[in-house]
Amino acid sequence: MQFSDQDGSGAGMGPATAGVGRHWAVVGLQWGDEGKGKLVDRLAGRFDAVVRYNGGANAGHSVVVGGVRYALHLVPSGILAPGVLAVVGNGVVVDPERLIEEMDGLSARGVDVSALVLSDRAHVVLPYHKAEDALREELLTAAPVDEKSPPKHAVSAIGTTRRGIGPAYADKVQRATAVRVGDLLRPELLRSKLDLICSMKNAIFRGLRPGEPDPFNAGEIADRMIGFGERLRPVIKDTTYLLHDLDRAGKTLLFEGANATMLDVDHGTFPYVTSSNASSLGIGPGSGLPPQKVGTIIGVVKAYSTRVGGGPMPTELFDETAHRIRERGREYGTTTGRPRRVGWIDLVALKYAAMVSGVTEIGLTLLDVLAGFDELKLCVAYETPDGRTDRFLPDGFDLAEVRPVYESMAGFGDEITGVRSFEDLPGAARRYVEAIEAFVGVPVRTIGVGPDRVQTIEREAGVPAGGRA
Ligand code: GDP
Numbered sequence: 001m002q003f004s005d006q007d008g009s010g011a012g013m014g015p016a017t018a019g020v021g022r023h024w025a026v027v028g029l030q031w032g033d034e035g036k037g038k039l040v041d042r043l044a045g046r047f048d049a050v051v052r053y054n055g056g057a058n059a060g061h062s063v064v065v066g067g068v069r070y071a072l073h074l075v076p077s078g079i080l081a082p083g084v085l086a087v088v089g090n091g092v093v094v095d096p097e098r099l100i101e102e103m104d105g106l107s108a109r110g111v112d113v114s115a116l117v118l119s120d121r122a123h124v125v126l127p128y129h130k131a132e133d134a135l136r137e138e139l140l141t142a143a144p145v146d147e148k149s150p151p152k153h154a155v156s157a158i159g160t161t162r163r164g165i166g167p168a169y170a171d172k173v174q175r176a177t178a179v180r181v182g183d184l185l186r187p188e189l190l191r192s193k194l195d196l197i198c199s200m201k202n203a204i205f206r207g208l209r210p211g212e213p214d215p216f217n218a219g220e221i222a223d224r225m226i227g228f229g230e231r232l233r234p235v236i237k238d239t240t241y242l243l244h245d246l247d248r249a250g251k252t253l254l255f256e257g258a259n260a261t262m263l264d265v266d267h268g269t270f271p272y273v274t275s276s277n278a279s280s281l282g283i284g285p286g287s288g289l290p291p292q293k294v295g296t297i298i299g300v301v302k303a304y305s306t307r308v309g310g311g312p313m314p315t316e317l318f319d320e321t322a323h324r325i326r327e328r329g330r331e332y333g334t335t336t337g338r339p340r341r342v343g344w345i346d347l348v349a350l351k352y353a354a355m356v357s358g359v360t361e362i363g364l365t366l367l368d369v370l371a372g373f374d375e376l377k378l379c380v381a382y383e384t385p386d387g388r389t390d391r392f393l394p395d396g397f398d399l400a401e402v403r404p405v406y407e408s409m410a411g412f413g414d415e416i417t418g419v420r421s422f423e424d425l426p427g428a429a430r431r432y433v434e435a436i437e438a439f440v441g442v443p444v445r446t447i448g449v450g451p452d453r454v455q456t457i458e459r460e461a462g463v464p465a466g467g468r469a
């Protein structure tokens with residue numbers, strides 16, 4: 001073994017360069033919808049490939065290019081950058097029908113989708129997953145609340161998008177009842193798998209809905225899936241080898257996280273989370289590339305907080321301020337159209353998320369939405385039943401019991417959508433940005449002041465490592 005860097009890629013180098021990766025990642029640090037799509041779209045052209053590693057069609061990115069709005073669910077936002085590979089990694093769960101719809105929709109608008117690559121090891125979302133998702137949410141919503149049980153132990157609906165994502169991941173872990181993208185190209189195997197799986201799924205549904213006919217027909221599902229497989233055949237590849245080949249060839253990869261750190265199944269506000277590792281920690285298992293290969297991790301943060309679906313959100317607002325933020329920020333879900341819950345920025349949660357995702361810089365978004373408020377509030381600690389803390393409580397039930405402790409700052413009156421440099425921002429807006437980076441201990445490198453690509457302030461910020469608190 002030679003400790004030399006023959007191809008200039010860093011492969012074969014000794015410990016001196018270990019852990020200093022060339023690749024980048026963009027992850028949400030809140031509860032999703034932070035504007036990751038726009039950031040990835042801006043960066044994509046500088047990379048050789050953009051890679052999705054988690055989630056499914058429950059994610060929704062909106063990207064505005066030249067006044068045209070694109071809603072992307074499964075296809076990585078990198079598809080909008082000519083010449084960049086758009087890779088759907090093994091950690092994603094794929095609804096083939098939706099993927100094909102999305103590809104056709106993009107093609108119809110003149111986007112070249114030939115750069116799409118889909119992992120043969122990604123798991124497939126099937127019709128019974130969507131039915132299971134809907135039924136589970138229905139049963140949880142209808143579950144009677146036990147008067148004697150304290151609210152701490154009551155369980156309510158997760159508020160999923162009912163796209164079958166959770167049940168597809170559950171089947172992945174169950175293994176025998178899982179279908180992977182590669183199986184769509186093996187009709188015999190697929191048919192026998194689906195025969196077995198549908199008999200099991202039908203039995204479960206009969207138990208939960210006695211007297212109703214079997215909802216799933218294995219033959220019909222197999223026919224449809226085999227058709228989708230044929231259509232997708234040209235894009236199905238072993239993406240683990242592909243990514244390592246690109247890495248060895250000195251190419252650069254941009255990992256695009258779907259959902260967000262607070263929704264990470266292990267480190268988010270469980271059980272009100274999504275079913276994948278939506279923090280940067282999911283990159284390894286979801287792509288096959290070891291984490292030390294990723295050196296720059298951008299945490300995307302809205303200038304305030306939003307959340308969709310159930311679960312605690314300490315800084316949630318219900319007043320006129322909430323209404324104003326929701327309307328100015330167009331805070332309605334890309335995937336579901338649901339109004340998002342909104343609130344002030346939660347720095348306690350943010351600092352935790354930045355820690356878990358190991359972010360090296362922050363991309364602040366939607367600062368323009370906060371123009372016109374006299375006062376801005378930032379949550380800097382929580383009051384809990386056990387006293388005040390500046391540590392986040394990731395358990396969903398514990399978090400439901402905290403009250404936010406705020407610090408107030410002066411707001412900025414002027415619209416900032418036309419501002420392109422940090423120095424030209426109103427003083428109060430600059431101080432707001434500086435307060436965020438000081439608390440979290442991570443520099444804010446870009447600031448979004450509008451939905452279009454160009455409405456971004458690039459900044460070389462300097463902030464002492466370690467932060468405040
Ligand atoms: P993602 O899933 O994290 O990409 O977020 P979404 O696409 O769901 O939500 C972000 C929304 O905010 C989209 O409609 C974007 O066009 C828009 N957006 C992104 N950055 C900014 C910004 O800085 N200002 C404003 N006003 N809108 C933005």
